Amino acid sequence: MTKTAIIPDQDALKRVGAQVRKRLEADPNAYKIPSDKAEIFAVGDFLSAEECQRLIRMIDQVAQPSQLHETAYIAKFRTSYSGNFNPHDPFVKMISRRIDDLLDMNPICGENIQGQRYLPGQEFKPHNDWFYTDQEYWKQERKRGGQRCWTAMAFLNEVEEGGHTHFVEVGVSIEPKPGVLLVWNNATPGGVPNEDTLHAGTPVDKGVKYVLTKWYRTRKHT
Ligand SMILES: O=C(O)CCC(=O)C(=O)O
Numbered sequence: 371m372t373k374t375a376i377i378p379d380q381d382a383l384k385r386v387g388a389q390v391r392k393r394l395e396a397d398p399n400a401y402k403i404p405s406d407k408a409e410i411f412a413v414g415d416f417l418s419a420e421e422c423q424r425l426i427r428m429i430d431q432v433a434q435p436s437q438l439h440e441t442a443y444i445a446k447f448r449t450s451y452s453g454n455f456n457p458h459d460p461f462v463k464m465i466s467r468r469i470d471d472l473l474d475m476n477p478i479c480g481e482n483i484q485g486q487r488y489l490p491g492q493e494f495k496p497h498n499d500w501f502y503t504d505q506e507y508w509k510q511e512r513k514r515g516g517q518r519c520w521t522a523m524a525f526l527n528e529v530e531e532g533g534h535t536h537f538v539e540v541g542v543s544i545e546p547k548p549g550v551l552l553v554w555n556n557a558t559p560g561g562v563p564n565e566d567t568l569h570a571g572t573p574v575d576k577g578v579k580y581v582l583t584k585w586y587r588t589r590k591h592t
């Protein structure tokens with residue numbers, strides 16, 4: 371007897387994949403990283419130096435109270451500080467909309483933008499941004515917008531040493547450059563969560579690293 375695996379949100383992943391790909395491929399500012407394993411694009415100067423500074427200050431403000439807490443977390447899976455920006459802040463809204471427009475993504479599918487700060491020694495170990503649909507948490511996430519389709523991540527500063535975004539299976543390691551936005555499809559063109567999007571924020575060896583991340587769902591995020 372043959373068994374056909376059901377891939378949750380496959381049709382939507384396929385459709386949104388095609389929509390965003392079309393937009394990015396037509397954008398002269400979006401550089402496609404050569405790979406047949408995953409669709410990854412880089413957009414230079416997506417954020418101005420002033421915008422990066424302002425976002426860094428916002429991350430520092432929200433990160434302050436958890437500083438003691440976060441040093442105790444070193445050596446775990448995701449050792450950086452992370453927190454949501456205020457989604458009602460006009461400046462955050464403007465940046466968020468600009469990302470929606472760049473990707474031609476429906477704004478209702480976007481999660482709140484997250485800020486992250488990595489101090490020396492901190493990292494985000496290899497992971498996929500898409501959800502494992504055989505896990506307990508999927509029961510919730512399925513109802514909250516479903517599978518994650520695209521990720522947009524911006525580097526906000528120069529890091530003295532380390533802190534790359536390393537796509538382990540694709541074999542590319544991207545060095546933080548302020549204002550650069552990385553965008554990738556978490557699924558294959560056929561709408562299946564793509565194992566080859568496995569990526570890490572490698573340990574910061576020297577300096578501090580600030581990034582923002584916006585994940586998109588295939589359906590309305592709630
Ligand atoms: O900091 C990085 O380079 C990676 C961040 C990341 O993977 C994420 O926010 O999902």
Ligand SMILES: [Fe+2]
Nearest residue numbers: 497498499569
């Ligand atoms: Fe990630």
